[in-house]
Amino acid sequence: MSNDIDSELNQWLEMLQSSDLSDRLVAVKSLQYLGDEDALEPLIAALGDESLAVQKLAVTALWELANPKAVPALLECLASPDLEIRAEALSALGELISPDRLLLLLDALHRDDLNMQLNVLILLRKIHDVQSLPYVLPFFESENAQLREAAVTTLRYLNQVERCDRAIPLLSDPDDSVRRATVLTLGHLVDSEVVPRLCQVLTSDLDWQVRRNAAKSLELHADPAAVVALELAIADEHWQVRKFALQAWQKTPDNRTMPILIQALTDEYSDVRREAAKSLAALKNPAALNALQQSLDDPDRDVCIYTQRAIETIQAATKEISNA
């Protein structure tokens, strides 16, 4: 039986050398199905085939073999002029890369090739190693917005990084997606300016997704100092900002916000109404009961359920106090 397999393997390996493109395509595909480790070197060689189609199939075949020996060769594909090959190689490496390849990656980061740099920044997220920080930071000042965004996103994935004041200026980046990514990363940093700056962005950035992300990050910080900014955001013009601001607010409930919450109970969007009901539950203030009663016949079932729960929570809390 093993003889059969050998001869099958040899047949495809031979065909892989053919001058006829269709033969090489069939061969590389068949080697992919066969999954024989002995095809490793020939497949690595096929990454240099003159046909892009053969190259791409070779990437897939090597991915399926999942032999770490293919990593350096696959890394080269990250700079391929062909988008599909780059994407396939990135996925393959996402699976095959391991922490002991860190130096190889950092080395590749120095290559003067946009695609290589971008893809390597993404791969560094799989390794989570703080050692790569000094190599990532210079990209914050890159001319290229994609690289700035990739770098500040990668920062979020580097374990043990708690402070990084060099990220903060990116909050004023001219590019929306850079600011969106930066704001999310700041959810994980504890530099003293972070919360005030997030509050500022939450209420003043022109891009609603930046504002929404700021609310998400403030939820992680759960800092009472953010309440005023969150109150403003609960009346934001975009419903997602309102929703996430309410969720963040729930981490540090504050009685002064009640009128705004009651207003939010009649929001146009059911998600906002539901969060408003949850928020009022968190306050446990009986003064909200009247407004909540009216929400009981909200057309949205989820809002009704949370309103009912809020009423029960408040009533239970009131009882406890009067019993005490």
Next chain:
Amino acid sequence: MALITQRVDVPVIVDESKCLEKCTACIEVCPLDVLAKNPETGKAYMKYDECWFCLPCEKECPTNAITVQIPFLLR
């Protein structure tokens, strides 16, 4: 029972100019085993109208020769 030939709109379309004669990739992976080679042309075709529109055939074709449409009854 009488045999009749009935035209059906089949979901799997093979671009014969791209299909490689020595290849059987799509045929090997189809979970319903509905593809075959036309012995005359050496090209793949849909032999049985029993497709789940799941797409392995299309994804595994080395030359992008296959297109799977949603079967007409569901379109």
Next chain:
Amino acid sequence: MNTQWMKTDVLIVGGGTAGTMAAIKAKQANPQGDVLILEKANIRRSGAIAMGMDGVNTAVIPGNSTPEQYVREITISNDGILNQKAVYQTGKLGFEVIQELESWGVKFQKDAQGEYDLKQVHRVGKYVLPMPEGKDLKQILTRQVKRHKARVTNRVMATRVLVKDGRAIGAVGFDVRNGDFVVIQAKAVVLCTGASGRLGLPASGYLYGTYENPTNAGDGYSMAYHAGAELTNIECFQINPLIKDYNGPACAYVASPFGAYTANAEGNRFISCDYWSGQMMLEVWKELNSGKGPVQLKMTHLDEDTIAEIETILWANERPSRGRFHEGRGENYRTHGVEMNISEIGLCSGHSASGVWVNEKAETTMPGLYAAGDMASVPHNYMIGAFVFGRLAGTNAVDYIADLEHIEPDAEFLEAEKTRIYAPMTRPNGVPHTQIEYKLRRLVNDYLQPPKVDNKMKIGLRNFERYQETLDLMGARDPHELMRCMEVHFIRDCAEMAARASLYRKESRWGLYHYRVEYPEKNNEEWFCHVNLKKDSSGEMFLFKRPVEPYIVDVDIETEVYDVAVR
């Protein structure tokens, strides 16, 4: 026609999710032992996860939930009828399975800190773990099967389990390409043939436009039955809320963590939880009948970037033709809700609870016969449950065979089965399988689709019994058609079981799955039990009550009732 004889220690029928795992685990338990996977298709791309999966629906990850909490949630959502010890296994071993899959290269979603990024879709607790890059699951499993040196025979369909001296001793079937008769002797048999997915007829009328991979026609249900094993909860049908006509998941589990939700035509939620259950299906059914339908998965309120992200996941994985379907209709998540409908019925423990009875070791009631995955009776087991029970079946089968020898199968039985299988080939001009199947499944719709009505089900049952003779009209012209013919035999068996079990349980339970018009209430006094069925010594289908095993996790099923709509 040739006969191929094969011999192995552990025979695994069906190389899908559970089957590949069973093979790998059997080889890990005893690398010297011989393990053979028999697969109707090609294991590289077969079964429910042929194109990967959107996510893990039942991940019990330490720090997020405990096996006990998981057992509680499933006990409540399955109205108390379950073997908790079996469900506990999924809760307990699921995490190891996820870690092992990850070490093989399967990617699960993680947050920036490298922790599993679980989502809440169930009523309580976070159990859904997305796998946006899950499309290569099956190739990865295939690679592991090869690495562990389990043998694989593709394109052979099993038709019967071989039984002798009260234990399973192998299986028979045929090669669906060259027509060879195949006999495999084994010391233990693991059935992993998936759901009974071609039971009801989709509203489109297209036989293969099913939710389940249509290769799974209830083969294992029928084979286990004929082998003499017990089946259970068959009346607890699988009915799913699916994209209308397309009949695939919409998929709320993916989209709801992004802010999408199930809504009525007015855009309002009418259920509080998108986790699939009979209770949820009953609410959908009521909403559709209340004039507030159609029901939709609503995403139009979301922004461009979020929708684009949902699309990338939904259109790359699991059922990648979803995008094509919407496009063909000129519909778009940005402007249109995804119209949903109630699917036709099926049998599948992966989603509901019906299957071949197994205990916490994946043993059926027949010695030497194991079952795992959608055809084994562990409720709401989904993909991780299939892996867990595949693993249990593989390892326990290896233990079981330690001192066993092969037994020669009965020559008479083989001859009879050969005649049965090849009968349609002797009638090349017989009625085509497509027509025989269409009519059978239409009858299933007519008489079994809930709400279940006593008289209708009785008529249905009579039709299914009589259909035995109809099957004898069926003709096949090649081995491929023969495969489809034999599948119709399996479908008929499942239809009869579904009718009988539904008639037997005289109460309503599991929401729409077993909603009986004549007995609209749940009756724990009389029916807090399993309804099991098996083939008795005279060859008749015999139904009986089987008590629910004592709970290992305390749940008061009188007060803790599953509810997704009442506030």
